[in-house]
Amino acid sequence: MDRKPPEGDPPERGQMDRRNPLHCLVPDYVLREVAKRGGVEHREAALDTLGLSATLRGARTQAEARRAAIGPARPAAAALKKPQVNRLIRNAENGEDLNSPIVRQEGDPKTGNDAVDEAFEYFGTTWDFWFEVYARNSIDGAGLTLDGVVRYSQNFDNAFWDGDQMIFGDGSGQTFTRLTQSLSVCAHELGHGVIQYDGPLDYQGESGALNEHYADAFGAMVDQWRNGDTAEDADWLIGKEIIAEGVNGKALRSMKEPGTAYDDDLLGTDPQPGHMDDFVETFDDNGGVHINSGIPNKAFYELAVALGGHSWEAAGRIWYTALGNPQLRATSGFRRFARLTQRVASQLYGASSKEVDAVEAAWDTVGVPRQREAPRGRRRGRRPRRRVVRT
Numbered sequence: 001m002d003r004k005p006p007e008g009d010p011p012e013r014g015q016m017d018r019r020n021p022l023h024c025l026v027p028d029y030v031l032r033e034v035a036k037r038g039g040v041e042h043r044e045a046a047l048d049t050l051g052l053s054a055t056l057r058g059a060r061t062q063a064e065a066r067r068a069a070i071g072p073a074r075p076a077a078a079a080l081k082k083p084q085v086n087r088l089i090r091n092a093e094n095g096e097d098l099n100s101p102i103v104r105q106e107g108d109p110k111t112g113n114d115a116v117d118e119a120f121e122y123f124g125t126t127w128d129f130w131f132e133v134y135a136r137n138s139i140d141g142a143g144l145t146l147d148g149v150v151r152y153s154q155n156f157d158n159a160f161w162d163g164d165q166m167i168f169g170d171g172s173g174q175t176f177t178r179l180t181q182s183l184s185v186c187a188h189e190l191g192h193g194v195i196q197y198d199g200p201l202d203y204q205g206e207s208g209a210l211n212e213h214y215a216d217a218f219g220a221m222v223d224q225w226r227n228g229d230t231a232e233d234a235d236w237l238i239g240k241e242i243i244a245e246g247v248n249g250k251a252l253r254s255m256k257e258p259g260t261a262y263d264d265d266l267l268g269t270d271p272q273p274g275h276m277d278d279f280v281e282t283f284d285d286n287g288g289v290h291i292n293s294g295i296p297n298k299a300f301y302e303l304a305v306a307l308g309g310h311s312w313e314a315a316g317r318i319w320y321t322a323l324g325n326p327q328l329r330a331t332s333g334f335r336r337f338a339r340l341t342q343r344v345a346s347q348l349y350g351a352s353s354k355e356v357d358a359v360e361a362a363w364d365t366v367g368v369p370r371q372r373e374a375p376r377g378r379r380r381g382r383r384p385r386r387r388v389v390r391t
C-alpha cells in the first residue's frame with residue numbers, strides 16, 4: 001500500500017479519519033473515568049471536554065477534506081528562506097474560536113498572560129530542539145509557522161494537534177491544570193505535526209500506538225534536552241506539570257514504567273502495559289493508541305538507557321531516521337517497526353555495532369519479536385487436520 005494518497009485525490013472518508021484524526025493528549029477513557037467516578041463538577045468538566053473533543057474531530061475532518069481539495073502546500077520555496085522560528089499564539093479567552101485574535105507573535109514582548117507566554121516559550125524550545133539536534137526547520141521541515149490556541153474553552157482538560165494548530169485548555173483544576181505549563185505536552189503536540197509530515201502512521205491499533213509513542217518520545221526528548229538530562233537521570237514522564245493537586249499521580253504517562261503514572265479515585269489506574277504479554281485488545285481509544293504505546297515507550301527508554309548519554313543522540317537518531325524511512329508504512333505494527341529500527345541502526349552504526357545489539361535487546365525486553373512470521377497459508381498447511389470422531 002502506498003504511504004501517501006495520490007496528490008489532489010482526496011482519501012476516502014474512513015481512511016481519512018484514521019490517518020488524520022484529532023491527536024489529543026488526554027484519551028477519552030480517562031475523561032470517561034472522571035465522569036463516572038467524580039462529583040457533579042468533575043462530571044460536568046469531563047463531559048464538556050469529551051463533547052468538545054468530538055466537535056473538534058468533526059471540524060478536523062472537514063478541514064482535511066478542504067485541504068485535500070486545494071492540494072498540498074509547496075515546502076520547496078519556503079525551504080529557501082533562512083531558517084528561523086515563527087510562532088503565533090491566539091487567545092481563545094475560554095471561548096471556542098480557533099481563529100481567535102493573535103495576541104503574541106515573533107518579536108513581540110511577553111504579554112503577562114501565563115498560558116500565552118508558556119506556549120510561546122515552549123514552542124520556541126521545541127523548534128530549537130528540532131533545528132539544533134536534527135537540523136529540521138519546524139514541523140514540516142520547511143519553516144511552518146507554529147500556530148497555537150491557548151485558553152481554549154472552559155474547564156477544558158486536554159490539548160490537541162488538529163493538523164494545523166496546537167490547541168490547549170486551561171484544565172479544570174480538578175484533574176488537570178493549565179496544559180501549556182508542560183513542555184513535554186507542548187512538544188508532544190508539535191511531535192504529532194512532525195509525524196504527520198514524515199509518517200504518516202494511521203491513528204488506529206498498533207500503528208496508532210506507534211504514532212502516540214513517537215509523540216511521547218519527542219515530548220520526553222525535548223524536555224530532557226532543555227534540562228540537559230542524561231537518559232539515566234531523566235524522569236521520562238509526560239505531563240508531570242499538569243496533574244492537579246490532590247490527584248494521586250505523578251504524570252499522565254511514564255515511559256520508564258508504563259502503568260504507574262497514576263492510581264487515583266477520580267482518574268482510575270494508568271492502563272498502559274510495558275510488555276506484549278499485557279497488550280490490551282480494545283476497540284476503545286482507537287484500538288488502544290494511548291494504551292499500548294506503553295510498549296514501544298518502554299522499548300525506547302530501555303534503548304536510550306542502555307546506550308548511555310543523551311536520549312536524543314543515538315536512540316533518538318535511530319528513531320527519527322526510522323520515521324522518515326519509506327519502509328515505515330501507514331499501517332506498520334510493532335513487529336515491523338522493531339525490524340525497521342534494527343535495520344536503521346545497522347545502516348547508521350554498522351551491523352555488528354552496540355547500537356544494533358541494544359535495539360534488539362530493547363525489543364526483547366518488551367516482548368516484541370522481530371522475526372518475520374511464517375506465511376499464514378504455510379502454517380495452516382502444517383497443522384494436522386482435526387478429525388471429529390463420533391462415538
Ligand SMILES: [Zn+2]
Nearest residue numbers: 023024025215
Ligand atoms: Zn498524542
